Structure formats: C-alpha cells, structure tokens
Amino acid sequence: MNIFIHEWKSYRKSTLIWSLSLAGLTILLFSMFPAIARDAENFKRLLEGFPEPVRKAVGLELDSIASFLGFYSYMFLYVSLCGAIQAMNLGTSLLTKEIREKTADFLLTKPVTRKQVLTSKLLAAVVSLIMTNIFFLTAANLMASIVKTESYSVSAFILISISLFLLQLIFLAIGVLVSVIIPRIKSVLSVSLGTVFAFFMLGIFGSAAGDEAMRYITPFKYFDPAYIVKNSAYEPAFLTMGAGIILAAILAVYYIYSKRDIAI
C-alpha cells in the first residue's frame, strides 16, 4: 500500500497535466462541430475533393461526418492517439524510472516481493489512467450536451468514450513489457512516442488499404467507432484480442521482472 501511495503521489502532477490537456483537446475539437454541422453540405463537398484512400486513412466518413456521433468518431481518433501516448509513457517509465534514477536498490532491499512492487506500480498507473478518463468523460459529456444538434445513442457515445480507457490499458501493458525487455531505456519519451506512432501509422495504412487483417495488428483499430455506433457494442473478436494482449504482456512482465538481476 505504501508503494502504491508513493507511486501515485509521483504521478499526480503528470496525471493532472495529461487530464487537463486531453479534456482541453476534447473541448477544442467539439467546439468545431457546430460550424461543421451548420455547413454540412459545403463541408462534405470540400472533403470530396480529397482522394478516397486519404479520407479512409484519417477516418473521415462522408455520410456521417456531419452527424454528431460521426463527428465524435472522427475526432476520437486524435483523442485516442494522445491517450495512447500517455499510457505508453506511463508503462515504459514504470520500471525503467527506478533503474535510471538508480532507486531500484532502495526499493528492492526493503521487505517486499518484486510482485508486490510491480502490482503497486501497475495499480498506481491504472489509477492515473482512470483519473484521466474521468476528466475526459466529464469534458466530453459536457461538450456533447452543449453542441449536439440531434438526439444520439447515449450508449454508443459512452462505449466509444470508454474505449479510450481500454486502449490505454493495452498500451500501458505494451509499455511495461517493452520496459522489462529493454531495461536501460535512456529516453522514455522517444521509445513511447515511436511505438505509439508506429501503431498509429499502421492503423492509417491499414484503413487506407482497407485490409481487414491489418486491424488485428494495431490496437488503434480494435474499437471501431462505426461498428459501435451501428451495434452499440464492441466487436467480441477484438475485445478478446485486446484482453489477450494485456493478459499476456502482464504475465510476461511479472515473470521476467521477478527473475531479473537488478544491475548497478
């Protein structure tokens, strides 16, 4: 419990910054919606000027972009990109921070098991993500109630919003896994940004090519807003895939970390 509290305290500031930024981004993007909705026809014509693969790549759906959920699906891509960076960053620094700042000796010579250390740290990271999501959900709901032009499926809206948290859990797990495989990461930000953007670009190319199999490779495509809007549910196959990745990564992390030599 003490490790958890200590860790959480060390995340407080960055959590607040991420939460406010993400909420700010949400508010900014939502505030563009009234203008788009008002001028829907012109806007669609403008978009038609773009080649179809480009539109597909960035997730622009001509039919739905001017509808509230359609717009939300589109802007959510960028929110989820930021969220993924936050989660990946948290994950990669979770254990490497102790190595880099050489505090691992302090922590691991205390009467605790490595499993306890890892569990506390993971919980603190998850709490940090939950806080961020509370900020995001509040901002999103607030803005939705202000800018909506029509009634929309609340459950689809909530499901899309919550997929941010699920995506973040996946990236958190990937981040921690990367950090136990490469324990001496000098620059966490470059590793986490690199990984997230790689997955993001894979998602974009996958969409442009319309390749269904590509969807399994990048977590950015696990929660397809179009499907959620239509079915008010997540796709079971991808939900399983996501859970599988998290479970496998976390198990591997526990295994590797408890066997690892803590180098000087």
Next chain:
Amino acid sequence: MSVIEISNLTKIYGKARGINNISFTVEEGEIFGFIGPNGAGKSTTIRTLLGLIYPTGGSAKIFGKDCIKDGPKIKKEIGYLPSEVFYYDNMKVLDLLKYSASFYKKDCSKRIRELADIMDLDLSKKIDDLSLGNRKKVGIIQGLLHEPKLIILDEPTSGLDPLMQQKFFDLLKEENKKGATILFSSHILTEVQRLCDRVAIIKEGEIVTLEKISTLKESTYKKFKIETAAPIDKEYFQIEGVNDLEEDGVTASFLFKGNVNSMMKKIAGIDIVNIWVEEPDLEEIFMHYYEKED
C-alpha cells in the same frame, strides 16, 4: 549462531567474472570486514545476499533462511547502505525516511530524529539539494532507522568527512553493542582495521583468506628498520623469514616472519645506532596477499 552463511556462492555475468565458489560465515554480534579492490566481487556478493541479483550456483542463508526464497521476510531485519546513494530526488529528506520506515511496520520517527541529530542532517531539505556527503547521511539513517539485526554496508564511507566518519563508526559500534551484526565491505583497509573483528579478503571473485584481524596482524610479519654505525654487509640479513629486504648503506629495512629471538640475536651481532620494530599495517599485509598470488 551464524547470521550469514554463504556456501559455494557463484555468480557469472555472461563472460565477465562475477564471484566464484565463495563460502564464509558471519557470526552473530560480529563486525565482519569484506576487503578487496574494486571489481573483486564485493558488491556482487552483497547484492546476491540482498536478492537484487540471483546466484548462478550455491546458496546464501541469512538468519538461517534462504536469502532468495525468504528474501522479503529476512529483509525486515536488514539495514543496507549502498556505496552510491540514490533516492527520489524531488522528495524531502523526512518524507523519504518516512517512506523507508513505512516498510517496517514499526514507529521509527523517534529513531529518525535521533539519528538525524547525531549525523547533523537537516530533514526539511529536498534530496535534490543535498551534497554527496549529506546524501550519504540520508543513506545511513535510512539503513539504521528500523534498528536492524544485520547491517550490510557496501563501501559506506565515501563522501563522508573524517569527523562524520568517526561519528558513523561510533554509531555502528553502538549498534553492534546492542546486538547488531555488521557486514562491512571496503577497499580501504584502515577503516576495516579500526572496526572489524574478522575479515575476508576477496580477489578476482574468490576468497583469498579469512582471518581475525588480530591474527592477521600477529601471525604474520614484523617490520624491522635498523640503522648501523658501519655499513652493513649485504648478505647479513639474508636469512630465512626475511622479506622485502632493502639496504641502503647504513640502514636496512625488511619484513620478518619467524622466531623473533633469532632475529634479535642476529641484530645483537652488529653495532646498531637505532632500531624500529613495527606491526605492519593491514595495507602491507594485504599487498602481500595480492602479490603472492600473482
């Protein structure tokens, strides 16, 4: 009762040498010195004891329990001071010490104040703003605040001024009187000489010798230096038991091991102006062990 029992402990890092087949025991209430140059395997041994790294072979027991399997349990009674002290920089000293204390499930606040008074450390400062010596003090307090039964020190004195070193040694002696066992690793022999009862000398990952400090000094060598009126015959002191003979006209100095009487008779045979007979310090003995092996 043995507090530490190391048997055939081996740790191999890839191709680099770690430690090879190390065995020794540290008895309860003892201050045990662990001596060797940098890279000889002192830290490797200590880090294995603390479960930071895992042995390739052999085992180590602390308080009779396996140091890997029962690691978390035995660490309740261990205080550890690493050679280089690193802590969460943005924390205040007091917060760090409280965090450290929170692992031991007992109230350490009084002990923290006491130790901070002795070591003359300002608890309200940020770790980040501390000098090397003051960080070391934080390390010392952090290692002792829960009144551990076993104190493990890995080159603890670097960065401490002589006055603080003295205070620190007094503190250790006091803890030792109260019943704490101490494992003290160092490459500085004089500090080990001042503090320890027994010493293990480690070289290139292997224990070279294990002795009481007193026997190490007694049973070995006497240092002779003789000044004579007339130049000494070069062959005069070339007898059995003499080592490192240096002659410079009217002075001769050497290390002697053997019956002192025979040496005294030998010396009585010449006309001497002055004589010094000294215990060699550990440094000389230590060098001797190292040279012998080469």
